[in-house]
Amino acid sequence: MSLESFWFGLIGLLWAGYFLLEGFDFGVGMLLPFLPRRGSERDRSVMFEAIGPIWDGNEVWLVAAGGATFAAFPLWYATMFSGFYIALLLILVLLIVRVVSFEWRAKSENPRWRTTWMLANTVGSFGAPLIWGIALANLVHGVPLNSSHGFAGDFLDLFSGYTVLGGIAVVSLFAFHGATYLSLRTVGDLRERAAAVAARLALPAVILAAAFLIWTVIVAHNRNSRGILPTAIPAALTIGVVGAAVVLSYARKEGWAFALTGLGAIGVVATIFTGLYPRVLVSNPTFANSLTISNAAAGHYALKVITIVAVIFVPVILMYQSWTYHVFRKRIGGEQVRAPVMASREGGGVARG
Amino acid sequence: MIAVASTTVDLARAQFATTSIYHFLFVPLTLGLAPLVAIMQTIWHRKHDDAWLRLTRFFGTLLLINFAIGVATGLVQEFQFGMSWSVYSNFVGGVFGAPLAIESLAAFMLEATFLGLWIFGWGVLSPRIHLATIWIAAAGTWLSAYLILVANSWMQHPVGYKIVDGKAQLTSVGALLSNEFALIAYLHTILAGLIFGSIVMLGICCWHLLRGRNVELFRRAAKLALIVAVPVTLLQLSIGNRFGEAVTSQQSMKIAASEAQWNTCQPCGFSVFQIGGFSAQNPNPSFSIVIPRLLSWMGTGSFDGKIQGLNQLQAQEQQQYGPGNYMPRIELMYWSMRIMAMLGVFMFLVAAVGAWLYRRRKLEKTRWFLWTAIVTIAAPYLAATFGWILTEMGRQPWIVQGLLKTSQAVSPNLTTATIAASLTVFVLLYITLGVVDFVLMRRYARVDPPPADTGAPTGAEAAAALSYGAAT
Numbered sequence: 001m002s003l004e005s006f007w008f009g010l011i012g013l014l015w016a017g018y019f020l021l022e023g024f025d026f027g028v029g030m031l032l033p034f035l036p037r038r039g040s041e042r043d044r045s046v047m048f049e050a051i052g053p054i055w056d057g058n059e060v061w062l063v064a065a066g067g068a069t070f071a072a073f074p075l076w077y078a079t080m081f082s083g084f085y086i087a088l089l090l091i092l093v094l095l096i097v098r099v100v101s102f103e104w105r106a107k108s109e110n111p112r113w114r115t116t117w118m119l120a121n122t123v124g125s126f127g128a129p130l131i132w133g134i135a136l137a138n139l140v141h142g143v144p145l146n147s148s149h150g151f152a153g154d155f156l157d158l159f160s161g162y163t164v165l166g167g168i169a170v171v172s173l174f175a176f177h178g179a180t181y182l183s184l185r186t187v188g189d190l191r192e193r194a195a196a197v198a199a200r201l202a203l204p205a206v207i208l209a210a211a212f213l214i215w216t217v218i219v220a221h222n223r224n225s226r227g228i229l230p231t232a233i234p235a236a237l238t239i240g241v242v243g244a245a246v247v248l249s250y251a252r253k254e255g256w257a258f259a260l261t262g263l264g265a266i267g268v269v270a271t272i273f274t275g276l277y278p279r280v281l282v283s284n285p286t287f288a289n290s291l292t293i294s295n296a297a298a299g300h301y302a303l304k305v306i307t308i309v310a311v312i313f314v315p316v317i318l319m320y321q322s323w324t325y326h327v328f329r330k331r332i333g334g335e336q337v338r339a340p341v342m343a344s345r346e347g348g349g350v351a352r353g
Numbered sequence: 354m355i356a357v358a359s360t361t362v363d364l365a366r367a368q369f370a371t372t373s374i375y376h377f378l379f380v381p382l383t384l385g386l387a388p389l390v391a392i393m394q395t396i397w398h399r400k401h402d403d404a405w406l407r408l409t410r411f412f413g414t415l416l417l418i419n420f421a422i423g424v425a426t427g428l429v430q431e432f433q434f435g436m437s438w439s440v441y442s443n444f445v446g447g448v449f450g451a452p453l454a455i456e457s458l459a460a461f462m463l464e465a466t467f468l469g470l471w472i473f474g475w476g477v478l479s480p481r482i483h484l485a486t487i488w489i490a491a492a493g494t495w496l497s498a499y500l501i502l503v504a505n506s507w508m509q510h511p512v513g514y515k516i517v518d519g520k521a522q523l524t525s526v527g528a529l530l531s532n533e534f535a536l537i538a539y540l541h542t543i544l545a546g547l548i549f550g551s552i553v554m555l556g557i558c559c560w561h562l563l564r565g566r567n568v569e570l571f572r573r574a575a576k577l578a579l580i581v582a583v584p585v586t587l588l589q590l591s592i593g594n595r596f597g598e599a600v601t602s603q604q605s606m607k608i609a610a611s612e613a614q615w616n617t618c619q620p621c622g623f624s625v626f627q628i629g630g631f632s633a634q635n636p637n638p639s640f641s642i643v644i645p646r647l648l649s650w651m652g653t654g655s656f657d658g659k660i661q662g663l664n665q666l667q668a669q670e671q672q673q674y675g676p677g678n679y680m681p682r683i684e685l686m687y688w689s690m691r692i693m694a695m696l697g698v699f700m701f702l703v704a705a706v707g708a709w710l711y712r713r714r715k716l717e718k719t720r721w722f723l724w725t726a727i728v729t730i731a732a733p734y735l736a737a738t739f740g741w742i743l744t745e746m747g748r749q750p751w752i753v754q755g756l757l758k759t760s761q762a763v764s765p766n767l768t769t770a771t772i773a774a775s776l777t778v779f780v781l782l783y784i785t786l787g788v789v790d791f792v793l794m795r796r797y798a799r800v801d802p803p804p805a806d807t808g809a810p811t812g813a814e815a816a817a818a819l820s821y822g823a824a825t
Contacts, residue, residue, distance in 0.1 A: 053473035056424065057466035064457040066431050071454035074446020074520070081435025081442070082764035088432055089775050093782060096425040100786060103421035107793055150439070151766045298447035299522035306454050313458040317466075324466055327477060 003303040004293040007072035008280065010310055012273035014065035015136070019170075019265040021058035021321075024258075025051040027178015029098065029125025030171070032118050035182070035193055041111070043190050044118055046333035048105065050185045053328050055102060057321055059095075071306050075149055075296040076280040083143060083151025084135055087158055091131050098124025129174050130167040134158060137166030140216060140275045142223045142284025149283075149291050162215050169205075169212035173242070173268065176205035177261040180245070184254045186333040195252055202246040209264065210239045213271050220275030224282050224290075231275040238267025364772040365437040365763050368779060370745070372429050374738050375783050379423035381737055384498055384543065385550020386416045387491035389581065391484075393574075398484050403805035408574050411802035412554065417472065418793050422786055424465070429779070431457075437772065441752055441762035447522045448514045448529065449504050456500035464493030498546070499539050506535035508753050509744070510603040521756070534603060537596045544589040545740070549733045551582035552700055555707060556730035557798045559723040567801060568717055579711055582704035589697055594651055600747075601652035601660065604754060606670070607747035608652055609663045610681045611690040613638075616662035623647035625691075631684035633664070674755075681749045689739040689746075696736040703729045 028051050036043030070077040081088060097120040105117035141162055144153035179198035183191055213235040220226040245260035276282070280296050283289035297303065390413050397405035431453065435442045467490040474483045507514075513528030514521045523529065558575035561567055601608045608614075612624065615636040622643040630638030649658035663680055670679040703726060710716045717723075752759040 049473075053469040054466075056469050057462065059424075060457060060462045060465045063428065063431060063461055064454070067450070067454035067457040070431075070435065070442065070446050071450030074450055075443050077435045077446060077450070078439035078443040078764075081432060082437070082439035082766055085436050085764070085767065085771060085775070088436055089778065092429050092432060093778060095428055096782065096786070099425035099428075100421050100789075103417055104789065104793065107418070107797070298450065299517065301526075302447050302451055302523040305523065305526045306451050309455050309458060313462075317458065317462050320463075321466055324470055327470065328473065 002293075003300065003307060004072075004297045005278070006307065007068065007297075007303060008273070008277060008293045010314075011065055011068050011072065012269060013314075014061055014068055015273070016266040016269040018058070018061035018065060019174075019269050020262045021061060022055070023129070023174045023265040024177045024181035024262070025055040025058055026125040026129050027174040027176065028182055029121045029178070030175050031178055031182070031194075031197065032122050032125075035179075035190070035197055037189065037193065041114065043333070044114075045106075046186060046190055047182065048102070049332055050182060052102065054321075054324060056099075057324060059099070068306070068310075072298055072303060073280055073291075073293070073296040074298055076291050079145065079149055079151050079291060079296075080135075080139075080281055083153065084138075084158065086155040087131050087135055091128050094124040094127040094131075097121075098128070125174075126171060129170045133167035133170030134163045136269070136272050137163040137212075137216070139281050140220050140224055140272060142282035142287075142290075144285065145281070145283035145289040145291070147286075147289055149289060149295065162212075162219055165208070165212050165215065169208040170268065172201070172205045172208045173261070173264055176201040176245070176249075177258075177265055180249060180254065180258040180261045183249075184258045185331055187331045188333060190333050191331070195249070195254065198249045198257065202249045205261075205264075206239070206242045206246050209242050209268065213238055213268070216271055216275050223284055223287075224275060224279055225287075226275055226277075231271060234267060234271040234274050238264055238271055241267055359760070361767055361769045361772055362760050362763050364769065364776055365767065366759065368437060368772065368776045369433065370742075371776070371783070372426065372433065372779055373745075374741060375787075376423065376426040376430055377737055377741060378734055379419050379426065380498075381542070381546040381549040381733070382419050382553060383416065383423050384494050384546025385548065386412060386419065386554070387487070387494050387550075388547075389550045389554060389577070390416050391487040391491050392577065394484055394487055398480060404570050404573060406805045407570060407802040411800075412574075414797050415557075415794060417468075418790065418797060420468065422790050425786070426783075427461075437764055437767060438752075438762050439764035439766075441757065443520065444757055444762070445507075445521050445753060447520055448511075449507055449521075451523060451526070452500045452504040452507075452529070456497055456504075460493050460497035460500060462493075464490050464497060467493060495543065498542055499535075502538045502542055503530055503532065503535045505744075506532050506538050509538075509748060510534040510599075511753055511756055516756075521753075534599055537592065537599050540592050541589070541596050544585050544592055545733065545737055547581055547585040548589060548700060549737070551578045551585065552704070552733050553730050554578040555582055555704070556727045559726035560799065562717040563720065563723040563727070565717075570802060572717060575707070575716060576711060579704060579708045582700075583708050586697065586701035586704045590701060593694065593697060597651050598654055604748065605661045606663070606666045606679060607681065607686070607743075609661060609666055610683050610686040610747055611743060612648060612660070613683050613687045614648070614660055614662050615664055617659065617665045618662065619649065619659035620646045620657050621648040621652070621660045623651060624687075627687075631687065677750065679750060681747050686743060686747050689743040693736045693739040693743065696732045696739075700729060700732050700736070703732075 028047055032044055032047055033039070035047065066077075069080075101117040101121040101124070105114055105121070108114070135158070138158050141160060143151065143157055146152040176198060179194050179201055182194035183198055186194060217228060217231045217235050220231045221228055241260050242264040245257050245264060248257040248260060277293070279290045279292045281291040283291070390409055393405050393409040393412065396402070397409055467486045470478065471483065471486040471490055474486055477483075478486065507529065510532060511521070512532050513523060513525035515524050516522070555575060555578040558571040558578060561571040562575065597608065612621075613627070613630055614621065615630075615633070622645045624638070625642040625644060627638035627641035630636055630641070646656045648660060650656050652658055652660050663683070667679050671677065706722060707716065707726060710719050710722055748754055750758050750760065752762045
């Protein structure tokens with residue numbers, strides 16, 4: 001395998017890690033206004049605590065995917081990020097308000113303050129995956145590129161039936177993924193409600209995911225001259241996995257349901273990246289202007305250097321992040337809640353985020 | 354090269370400057386406060402004295418409020434190279450991308466994960482492991498800073514590369530990582546971080562001492578802050594000077610501009626203050642205070658050293674790179690350098706006087722000093738801002754010294770309307786965030802530290818173990 005292919009795969013892996021991990025914390029964020037009974041502030045705090053320790057580590061997978069793209073495929077990074085300028089600007093705004101909401105919400109007891117930052121989190125949790133779904137779908141669907149591989153379209157070129165479906169499918173899958181996560185991490189009433197919501201979100205998630213993935217197989221064939229079979233395999237597996245997650249969430253197998261919604265999130269990225277290979281950004285209408293793993297790649301020596309770094313650090317990251325999940329494996333939200341740990345003016349909230 | 358309207362370039366520069374300066378208001382406090390909080394927790398761990406636990410939590414809260422906004426604004430930094438500067442990104446990615454990728458994998462991942470463990474790990478992790486998490490998070494922030502400065506220093510002084518098909522390619526990772534410029538910039542930045550941490554901590558302690566509450570507690574914290582502040586502010590004066598020498602040899606234009614030195618001199622006096630003399634038409638100041646030979650020493654380490662002048666460098670660069678203006682904005686450089694350096698000296702004096710008062714056991718009674726220390730909180734923020742203005746604007750017109758001009762680096766598809774809109778969005782968002790952050794920091798800097806008995810795990814949440822696969 002060439003280093004260029006390795007890095008294409010590794011960037012896919014980083015995106016898959018991002019979808020698997022931040023996918024459920026986005027899902028929890030989406031459910032914040034809807035899941036708690038009568039807007040219970042305590043339930044919301046438990047939901048925040050369920051993702052509090054790990055959301056930041058989850059988000060770094062995105063930073064790593066961005067950094068890896070910059071280092072391994074400078075031209076891909078340059079064209080994609082400049083071409084998707086407005087989309088990325090929106091993502092940045094959404095992620096920024098979401099990031100600060102975790103820390104700031106718990107800093108006051110004022111109900112309006114808390115509701116504001118909760119909503120900031122929710123809006124970010126819906127908006128960012130919606131746009132990421134649209135953006136990644138566009139890699140396969142193709143955008144107008146000129147002969148020097150620069151972006152030659154505008155913001156509206158990013159929207160088509162297929163790409164918008166991609167955004168909606170990702171949002172729907174993440175909501176389902178977040179609900180299965182919560183049903184696994186909480187106790188009592190909240191757990192019951194999370195499981196019930198997971199069951200309600202399951203069917204739309206699998207239908208949307210199936211529609212998007214089947215469409216991806218077709219788009220990859222039509223726009224990226226990929227054979228049907230290579231993309232159809234991950235697509236079919238992913239649809240099967242999400243379908244199984246539906247059944248398991250009906251059956252209240254919480255652990256398995258979460259594992260499979262996670263696999264589904266990974267599968268969506270795997271299908272997109274399989275449909276994309278060996279290109280990194282398809283050009284449409286002029287297919288010849290497409291960016292590929294070879295015309296976008298950095299020099300061989302730089303790729304070797306970052307390969308060594310990745311081979312060392314990715315396993316280490318997997319180890320300590322797994323350990324983090326092990327540390328925070330206990331269900332939360334029982335009768336008693338944890339006393340605030342840090343300084344607090346009014347005596348503190350239930351959870352810190 | 355596709356010509357991009359100069360207003361677009363100006364707006365893209367304004368956006369980069371705004372977002373970077375803003376980001377760097379939060380980063381250095383994290384760099385300094387993280388190890389200070391780790392030290393406080395270590396003292397508590399060793400001595401089992403609850404005072405240090407209270408201080409750990411008090412300053413830990415401030416660290417986290419600050420950290421959140423640093424993370425949020427850091428995302429913008431990584432994205433906007435590609436968004437606004439695609440020609441730059443494509444040109445440098447083969448070199449500059451590597452330290453950024455390594456930073457996210459090796460450092461940022463570590464700091465984000467372990468800070469989460471630290472925040473939520475009280476009573477969940479064993480005390481030793483929990484103490485380790487804050488140290489690992491702090492180490493992550495320091496490693497992160499190194500890799501980012503490796504990337505930035507390559508823009509100031511490119512090393513370990515060759516140009517292939519009009520793009521920079523890495524040829525030596527060793528040269529990249531050991532770039533003399535990067536090592537000095539790193540030391541300078543880490544010291545700046547420790548100055549931020551200790552000066553902000555000192556100012557907050559002095560506020561509480563002035564109020565006369567928790568005096569015993571904040572006297573101890575003030576002592577720790579002073580123990581750090583005195584040596585780091587002193588060392589920074591020397592490292593800052595050493596940094597100046599590196600700039601003198603690698604970026605002569607930057608040093609000539611920051612000294613408004615129009616013509617080559619040997620030996621050269623240091624202008625402490627001057628009126629006028631900032632334009633080629635009017636190179637002689639109407640009033641100035643000059644210390645003889647000092648500039649020679651600062652720039653070269655010798656009192657007889659030669660400093661090249663703006664006019665000579667301009668002629669030299671025109672010959673080398675073709676016609677054009679190769680001078681940065683002289684007056685801005687001159688004053689940025691002086692404000693930064695004078696604030697550096699001022700902070701050292703504050704720290705030294707504070708330490709002296711502490712030793713004489715008069716710290717909490719000396720009201721003028723307490724007030725001075727509170728006001729001094731602003732000093733590191735101003736010094737860092739002017740420091741980056743000097744570093745980045747002093748490199749102009751280059752985005753990568755000698756290799757690529759800023760005017761040619763902007764994304765060709767970027768329209769003036771788009772960049773104007775995004776700059777407006779960032780400014781409005783950042784002002785809002787800044788106000789909220791300031792209000793929160795101020796509030797949590799003024800509360801009484803929490804009593805030591807909060808935060809013990811009540812255990813009830815440990816109701817049922819989460820078990821993957823084995824569902825009910």
